[in-house]
Amino acid sequence: MGIKKEIVDRFKNVLKKENLKFTNQRFLVFSALLTNEGHFDCDDLIRIINKKDGNVSRATAYRTLDLLVKYDFARKMVLDDGIAKYENKILSKHHDHMIDIETDEIIEFVNDEIERIQEEIAKSHGYKIVKHVHQLFVKKIK
Numbered sequence: 156m157g158i159k160k161e162i163v164d165r166f167k168n169v170l171k172k173e174n175l176k177f178t179n180q181r182f183l184v185f186s187a188l189l190t191n192e193g194h195f196d197c198d199d200l201i202r203i204i205n206k207k208d209g210n211v212s213r214a215t216a217y218r219t220l221d222l223l224v225k226y227d228f229a230r231k232m233v234l235d236d237g238i239a240k241y242e243n244k245i246l247s248k249h250h251d252h253m254i255d256i257e258t259d260e261i262i263e264f265v266n267d268e269i270e271r272i273q274e275e276i277a278k279s280h281g282y283k284i285v286k287h288v289h290q291l292f293v294k295k296i297k
């Protein structure tokens with residue numbers, strides 16, 4: 156599965172704006188996230204990259220992921236243990252996350268009522284929502 160040229164161009168522009176070179180390593184991080192569905196931590200992505208295309212350093216992977224989050228290519232969530240997980244934001248529709256604190260399983264959900272109430276809360280304070288992160292930390296009912 157390839158990435159649209161338009162998206163790659165957007166990434167190139169972001170790098171330019173940040174005074175960074177378009178390198179193969181950075182491109183590999185970018186494409187690993189954008190061509191895989193799911194929630195990955197940095198090490199997962201490094202493993203995916205190293206399995207097929209070659210080598211990427213941890214520092215580069217982290218810095219590139221931060222950039223992808225900053226420029227809305229990726230969504231980031233921080234789990235209870237402090238580990239950050241990333242997911243493709245370009246192809247996945249907006250959703251919220253429930254994180255099972257015992258298994259680290261991530262359950263996605265969308266609730267129109269929550270979306271609406273959030274808008275209302277922001278509006279009642281004189282704001283509109285630009286983006287939001289809604290995470291529920293959960294435990295299976297036994």
Ligand SMILES: [Zn+2]
Binds near residue numbers: 194242250252263
């Ligand atoms: Zn998700």
